[in-house]
Amino acid sequence: MEMPKVAVPTSKGGLDDRVHESLVRAETFTVVELDGGNIKEVQVIENPYRGEPHGAGPKVALFLVNLGVDVLLTPMECPKGKPILEAGGVRIVKVKAGKRVEEALRSLRSSL
Numbered sequence: 001m002e003m004p005k006v007a008v009p010t011s012k013g014g015l016d017d018r019v020h021e022s023l024v025r026a027e028t029f030t031v032v033e034l035d036g037g038n039i040k041e042v043q044v045i046e047n048p049y050r051g052e053p054h055g056a057g058p059k060v061a062l063f064l065v066n067l068g069v070d071v072l073l074t075p076m077e078c079p080k081g082k083p084i085l086e087a088g089g090v091r092i093v094k095v096k097a098g099k100r101v102e103e104a105l106r107s108l109r110s111s112l
Helices: 056-066 082-087 101-111
Strands: 005-010 028-035 038-046 071-074 091-094
Touching: 005 101, 028 101, 056 082, 071 101, 082 091
Parallel strands: 005 071, 071 091
Antiparallel strands: 005 028, 028 038
């Protein structure tokens, strides 16, 4: 994994935003490309499935796999999306909801 792409569920997105308590209902995903542990690029991508009444978990999981995400930082389990994420090679790392995105990334970078 040369330059891992990390996704974090967020409200408005960005490094100063906080980790959203819900993976599937988050308004945005902050997607960060790391290079040697350093932040190379930050993108804020709208979650197109946050308003789905049912079955959003697998759709969000497939959306993240299709974005090329390598690591997902999330506070919650996504039972219906987890098999899709795992099949897509996405590593799921639990983080606390409400933590600043940059802090969550810092703890991940130390484990890479």
